[in-house]
Amino acid sequence: MGRRSVIVERDVEMQTRDGVTLRADVYRPQSAQPLPVLLQRTPYDKRFSALSFALMAADRGYAVVIQDTRGRLASEGEYYPLLHEKADGYDAVEWAAAQPWADGQVGMFGGSYVGYTQLAAASERPPSLKAIAPTMTFCDPYDMAYTGGAYSLGLSVSWALGSDALLRAMVLPEGPEKAARLEQVIDLMDGMASGDTFRRLPVADMPLIGRSHPPSFFADGLAHPTRDAHWRQVACAYESLDLPILHVGGWYDIFAAVTLSDYAGLRRAGNQRQRVLMGPWLHGPFEGLVGDVDFGVRASAAAVLPDEVQFRWFDHWLKGAENGAMDGPPIQLFVMGENRWRTEEEWPLARAQATTFYLHSGGSANTAAGDGALSMQPPSEEPVDSFVYDPRNPVPTRGGGLCCWRAALNAGAFDQRDVEARPDVLVYTTPALEQPVEVTGPVELCLWAATTAPDTDFTAKLVDVGPCGYARNVQDSIVRARFRQGGPQADFIRPNEPTEYVIQIGPTSNVF
Template sequence: MSFLPSATLKSRRFATSRERLPTMQPNYAVDMRLNIRTPMRDGVDLSSDIYLPKASGKFPTVLMRTPYDNNTPLMIEKAMRLANSGYACVIQDVRGRWDSDGVHYALFGHGPDGFDTQEWIGQQEWSDGKIGMAGGSYLGWVQWQSAPHRSQYLTCIAPRVMCGDLYSGLIHPGGAFQLNVALTWGMRTNGRTAQSIDYHNWTEAFRSIPLIDMDQQAGRTLQFWRDWVTHSEYDSYWDSVNVENKWGEIAAPALIMGGWYDLYSHNTFINFNGLRLHGRTPEARQSQLIVGPWPHALSVSTKTGDVDFGSNSLYDLEDLELRWFDYWLKGIDNGIVGEAPLRLFIMGVNEWRDESEWPLARTDWQKWYLHSSGNANTLLGDGSLSPVEPGEEPADHFVYDPDFPVQTVGGNNCCSPHIVPWGPYDQRDVEMRSDVLCYTSEPLAADLEVTGPIKVVLYAVTDGLDTDWTAKLVDVSTSGYAKNLCDGIVRARYREGFAAPKLLQPGQTYQYEIDLAVTGNVFRKGHRIRIEVSSSNFPRFDRNHNTGNDLGTDAEMRRAQQTVQHSRAHPSHVLLPVIPRQ
């Protein structure tokens, strides 16, 4: 979850029908107070750098809490801009990182520390008693963690690119282990300061077994890694930091920011709905969300992966965030809360659109069914996709060998694109593998918009006690370029829930629901819709060894004979949220 803190690079704001004159901002000189010791309830002092307008009076405060060093140029530049604009800005190293005392344990313990910091800020002579929070990824996580504690001073938050549930959103989506981000980010963000990960042989590191010892194979012993692997089911460990069951405890409104190709694309919508529908106060229920065609770094380039989405795709998120703070912290009636709560960039046509709810109320939920004559292997096979229900059709078969998994090529990855790329890429090399089933529609007669959550319902059989099933939604252009939109995974033992795993009966048909996250895309006329089905997506996710053994300590592997059914009795399909043309 290392990222460009708060996406501070400036970018062009798109034009809308609500063109407005910019709010005139003051231009204060800045007073810096560095390494101010901030006491926590247990006696540990955290390090806070404070940037104040050089003027008499009290000011609202923007708080950023980070594990990535509060003294980086990007952080300082943002703090200076905020102070120029009449805000006090506090940037704090989280517990056990950089200049702060205490012991760092990744992602846990930030609720009380955030609350204590807010209470401390509210009592300072320069504070007017109103606090907003800013930042993305880990800096967004600490916002969500502190918000349910409801400091009397916390007025609004602006979390970017972060989930509320670590289990399903970060470490164990679909019950699998999100290997790439957990290992690369974990190796970089352990101990007190940043660690280099650029000299590892990641190909070898990702393949080492057993999973629980992978940190040591890569050169470090990470207690949080071992805990993440050991807690493979959803239990009290994960529940203790799950914000998704605490929406009713959050009083502060949130300006949420996300990207279609971000690691947390789906989670931003969960957070948005959580506060809009269940927030504790009317203010919390005025939360807003913006989603662009961006990866984890958000709006820093027109290009994500292979695809250039054009200058219109860039958005000045700093300006948007400042308007949010101006309204909630300064009481400036700039109209932001009267604007649409949801702003989406629709790929394919590359246009921004305002919406009121998620999923969109006008959604036409369509089942598109998997078909074949039993040979859907590779993009050259006979797999097809259509709204027509299947009759009696032969099943498709492939062998999943965990020693030769399907490679990750782009997608919703984080946070080291030089190691595992993020965003859209051509999937045709992946689709030439015999262990990848491809179901492709006929060329579309007209544009078809698909905007919303995507789910594949799969009827499948394996010959072992456990396995994985993966699926991917792909937009195939008239040239054949196969652009990935979103994908997902389900670990078979967790098909009925993440708290109580159940192994399989070999040879028995089971129904699986694979959450492919979300997208907002227009399949253009002449394009085709494709669904890929397989059993691995490595190294984004760890490999299921197909043994049914303990996932963390298993050093044995076996090949699995996989069968995907698509018949009248077992109608495998993708549920597409089709948006009618207006």
């Protein structure tokens, strides 16, 4: 079959319910028949977002609409992240479905924030929205901004600078003001890699993105450290998301935990029309090379064909194709260590056995050369382990689920031995395993600790040590002491009093 001729329409206007003009680019094949629509709503510039996917989709008989969200680039209105995506998303879906070239059926696609715009629209239940395919995203934006009660400073600063401050500078009229603003943004972005940007205090007064530059989503997020009304207004209730959903996530993605918890929560709420594709990927490309570790060709886009996975999904739900998109187990996950794909019926796995490992030491678990041990034997009376935390020289993050500036926040799998050589890091390691051990499911650490401060952060990391000593990070997380209970109020700790902390390290599938 020959290629179709594609009609491209730029800056096609629609009106939201409150009278704001949003503009989209439309890609559609020359066809006398009405077509199903694939819609993407993006704050990242419609001219460059998913262009190759749009052309492929048009060639396969879809009309593709890529719209700038409110206040971004070609669209009018005031930009404030997340706030208008529910109502604007509903309006965009129904507008697209009513176009003369549309058959009334709409699907949505895209990742990260563009995944959230799908969930936000879907939570309003527009009747023409038949299926979505959110990639590496979240139902509740609080889970984007906070982990274990700690503000996700790296993500928040890098995203606000790179996607907000930089874009605002680029659209200024040519002249000295624009040049000066761009220099300031670039200096702050370069300062992330050196650490200078992150050391600025108070954090809420960060140049260009802080409270002196309203409206400041960054500063507002800092001011709302619990799951309060600020976050609830933009959260997507599981009960309202009852349409077919294809979730795509990665073990080294910053949203790995919420990808799977959202799936499980939606399933508990009654949505049985879901599928999950969970690879070893970080927040971005579908590649087998994740950080410094190569998980092989099976993990790469060349083998997975993520675009084809999405087309199969939309062909089934928008075109009625009997292509097996809903056949078989709903979860396809990549087992690291074995480096192979496997299907599962549920998450967490019903057949998984919750297994407890205990921390042991003779009182000197500092560094990988210390006497920290990890075993299934419950501890007896043992001395405490201690370390000195110096906020002027914090333990660096080396890989893991990070976003959104690679020079400063390089995500993925890396050797942790340099980190484990620090005296302010406690390391607990099993003896060499006699046989492979698979860990598939959520991992948590129950920690009893005391500190001289009324508040602090504790972090935990699961590491796979290879025969040569290479220490690959598998998952990690954090808890802020005053929010250790997860409730709406801060509960500061009593200095020097042993306190229990439960750190949700995160989900994984790894053979040690």
